[in-house]
Amino acid sequence: MLERYDRQIAVIGEEAQNKILNAKILVVGAGALGTSILNSLVRAGVGFIRVVDMDVVELSNLQRQMLFDEKDLGEKKVIAATNKLKLINSEVNLEPIVDRITADTIGKYALGCDIIIDATDNFSTREIINKYAIENNIPWIYGGVAAAFGMAKTIIPKETACLKCFMKKRTNEEYTARNSGIMNGITAVIGAIEANMAIRYIIGKPSTKLIYIDLFEDDFQTIEVKRDINCTVCGGEKVD
Ligand SMILES: [Zn+2]
Numbered sequence: 732m733l734e735r736y737d738r739q740i741a742v743i744g745e746e747a748q749n750k751i752l753n754a755k756i757l758v759v760g761a762g763a764l765g766t767s768i769l770n771s772l773v774r775a776g777v778g779f780i781r782v783v784d785m786d787v788v789e790l791s792n793l794q795r796q797m798l799f800d801e802k803d804l805g806e807k808k809v810i811a812a813t814n815k816l817k818l819i820n821s822e823v824n825l826e827p828i829v830d831r832i833t834a835d836t837i838g839k840y841a842l843g844c845d846i847i848i849d850a851t852d853n854f855s856t857r858e859i860i861n862k863y864a865i866e867n868n869i870p871w872i873y874g875g876v877a878a879a880f881g882m883a884k885t886i887i888p889k890e891t892a893c894l895k896c897f898m899k900k901r902t903n904e905e906y907t908a909r910n911s912g913i914m915n916g917i918t919a920v921i922g923a924i925e926a927n928m929a930i931r932y933i934i935g936k937p938s939t940k941l942i943y944i945d946l947f948e949d950d951f952q953t954i955e956v957k958r959d960i961n962c963t964v965c966g967g968e969k970v971d
Pocket residue numbers: 892893894895896897958959962963964965966
């Protein structure tokens with residue numbers, strides 16, 4: 732039964748593997764980051780994964796969205812992704828949801844989940860996730876990519892900096908795959924890092940730093956980010 736996870740258990744041990752098998756995760760987005768994240772989580776044996784996305788698979792997605800192929804064109808991403816994921820690991824309980832995460836819907840989709848993983852491409856959704864996660868004391872993994880760079884951070888309410896602590900302002904001119912382009916190396920890497928961060932949180936060894944990578948500059952950084960006691964989302968108490 733556990734033979735499938737033999738090499739992973741050699742690193743983390745059987746007790747940690749059982750935590751993964753019992754974990755419940757919400758993945759927001761089934762695009763480039765989402766398919767990389769889901770690929771890792773399903774192979775690692777996460778017990779339950781709910782994935783929320785509205786979009787359909789388009790030809791320009793195939794360059795980087797690793798769970799899709801040409802016969803998926805026109806299919807809802809969450810459906811095409813879960814069909815592929817079931818072939819990879821039929822033991823994982825997958826729940827595809829065709830919908831959008833808003834301030835009104837996040838509560839029902841995050842219900843019962845141990846952790847939320849951001850695989851979106853926009854800051855408005857990330858701000859909704861951040862606020863909900865802080866208010867409801869649910870950890871989440873932030874991840875963002877554009878062109879050939881990207882970053883990821885584990886956010887644990889009242890323990891680590893939240894998104895607002897280290898992103899004071901955002902412009903309306905966001906980097907997205909549509910307006911800045913995107914290389915498939917960075918989505919694969921940041922997605923894998925986000926999945927690894929979620930696994931680390933689940934097994935009790937959470938990542939503490941912001942990870943920043945630029946694959947066209949050979950730039951790999953780990954950055955300490957502190958909580959902001961004046962943060963409008965998580966602040967209001969003395970820290971450190
Ligand atoms: Zn904050």
